[in-house]
Amino acid sequence: MEKEQQPKACDARYYELLEELQALDFVLVELNLYLNTHPGDFQSIEQYNKFSQERMRVAHEFQQLYGPLTNFGHAFSKYPWEWSQTPWPWQV
Numbered sequence: 001m002e003k004e005q006q007p008k009a010c011d012a013r014y015y016e017l018l019e020e021l022q023a024l025d026f027v028l029v030e031l032n033l034y035l036n037t038h039p040g041d042f043q044s045i046e047q048y049n050k051f052s053q054e055r056m057r058v059a060h061e062f063q064q065l066y067g068p069l070t071n072f073g074h075a076f077s078k079y080p081w082e083w084s085q086t087p088w089p090w091q092v
Contacts, residue, residue, distance in 0.1 A: 010087065014062075015092070017066075020058050028052060032048070035048060
């Protein structure tokens with residue numbers, strides 16, 4: 001019988017980065033919905049691109065510190081394989 005793996009402890013920065021990602025995702029969804037009906041709004045496109053870059057930066061920082069956020073080729077894993085380590089972002 002396999003020993004059940006215990007979740008590793010998460011520091012305050014873990015939660016700060018996850019909260020920042022949630023806020024950025026919210027802004028990006030709202031801008032996406034707005035741009036679906038206002039595709040010629042250049043300022044909103046600039047905002048969308050700026051927030052997209054910021055989200056990529058924050059996600060990269062999170063993944064360097066705590067492991068992948070998503071799977072199936074959307075994030076890298078350090079060695080050893082990190083997907084078997086908990087907690088996963090959706091578990092906190």
